[in-house]
Amino acid sequence: MSASLAYLQAWQQLPEALRARRDAVWRHFEQHGFPRVSEEDWRYTDLSALNDADYAADASVSITTPGALAGWQRLVFCNGERVEGEVQAPQAALADDGITALNAALCRDGLNLHVGRGQQSAPLHLLTLDSGRTMSHLRHRVVLEAGSEATLLIDTRGDDSATLTTSVLEVEIGANAHLRLLRIQDIGASATDLSRTQIRVARDARVEYVGLDLGGALVRHDLNVQLAEPGAQAQVHGVFAPSGRSHVDTHTRILHQAPHTTSREIYRGLVGGRAHAVFNGRIVVEKAAQKTDSEQNLASLLLSPGAEINAKPELEIYADDVKCAHGATCGQLDDMAIYYLRSRGLDADTARNLLLFAFAHDVLAHVTDDAARQEMERRLASRLPGSAAYEGLMEGLIA
């Protein structure tokens, strides 16, 4: 497998010392390339176009940064380089497939957050903006020591250009620590975003994840949560709402490795236009993970005749004393409900959006920070038809 010229050029532009240190991961990428549709985990998401893609090695960018969230610190990356905020980039470690290897070889920057024992860090908004025919590769690492707390929003945006973004986030949550992790993926209609989130949760620690996937020509997010020690808990919730010709693929894998571990997973899909959504939610309960308590619930709405979804819940249970519940449904907006709302005076767009919001609210209600939740609601609304009706739409809406 030979990598396309664009990747090789980007590699050759790195300083020699860096290349020497990263030689193994680069060779991994050269050898394996991007995953292929012949691999089960990639059967619906075809990356072959990336092999011939052409990207400028670097491009200056001028995107206006949006206003900051009240009460949040902010860190901004444009085309893979930091333009706002002070941090130390992490060392890339994880490189177990073509994408993470490419990311490890080419990354230039990222967040390295370390929260000390018993500390509470201020909420951090990590904003990524990409523009132009460029690549950006970011590598983030978050370590929460025992008893600490952190809130992080990873927010990826772009314009109309055909950018390629890869990002890898590795998270270690120490004993009894608590991470609230939010993610908004809101790239442009021509852009590609391949990301991996890898989370290890230690004894009695917990992660609360809520994600929102909105756009992109080709989007793939792999979210792997390892409940490695007794009492570890994970909440893995998300909304995916692709429209136009977007392709959004979400793969979650929750690994119960120790007794008394708990996971809750709720995903809601709103698939419009000619978009294609893929959701694969795998829950693995290893033999040692007795008394596992796991629930998974997936529901999707197809909003137009050209929309498509491939949803697959997967349960693999090797322990015998566990509680696992799962359910998956797929349907359409209820015409009778729209009629009922309209018969009371709401116009058709508002009626439709109200139903969509109520549906997505099953997930977004879990975002405890008000500023972040409103931001996620606003961004979801901006992708819905007739979103001018958003003002106050969610006010008083109770799930």
Next chain:
Amino acid sequence: MLTIDNLHAKVGDKEILKGLSLTVNPGEVHAIMGPNGAGKSTLGHILAGREGYECTEGSVTFDGQNLLELETEARAAAGVFLGFQYPVEIPGVSNMYFLKAALNAQRKRRGESEIEATDFLAFVRQQIKKVGIEPAMLQRGVNEGFSGGEKKRNEILQMLVLQPKLMVLDETDSGLDIDALKMVSDGINAMRSPERSVVLVTHYQRLLDYVKPDFVHVLARGRIVKSGGADFALELEERGYGWLDAA
């Protein structure tokens, strides 16, 4: 207020209404009775503007305008209210939010100002007492997990809040026990005024003991086949509808 003239309507390919005519003046209460499948619910949905319900002939005039030309939501703002035979569950949208959003949408369309949140809360608290709805139910999803009787009372609550001019109540009395029927009837009677009109679609004379109609009509085979005063309902209760076919 409402003039229906020679109305023909179909649902899908099936013609249901076949030349229905009815005039409702301000302040009047009309009861429409008749056998199953006669077109009673179709009439309600044609007036409210349900998609797929198509008028093929005739006219419906409401307050001087062609009602059938208006969008569903515009009819609501103009003052038409349909109490659904089977109220729809809307999970995730709170009852209270729904009431406020609906009222403000109607007011906005009529060029009126939005209602103040605190005034509205006080107003709704008064109305729920009339229909025996617990305040906690305002915070629940619209009709979500409500019993049949609770759903019907919730329809009446919406009517009390939205204050429509023409109320078309499609079997709002079906499946209610006596106490609930009294509350629903009290709600309807509270709305009666010289400016407002009511069309009660019902199977049972029992409702008409509590809400006394000015006219009683029999709808059969897509048309009004016979009309009379309040006493006509008693006769129908006794004799059924079969004799009208022979007539």
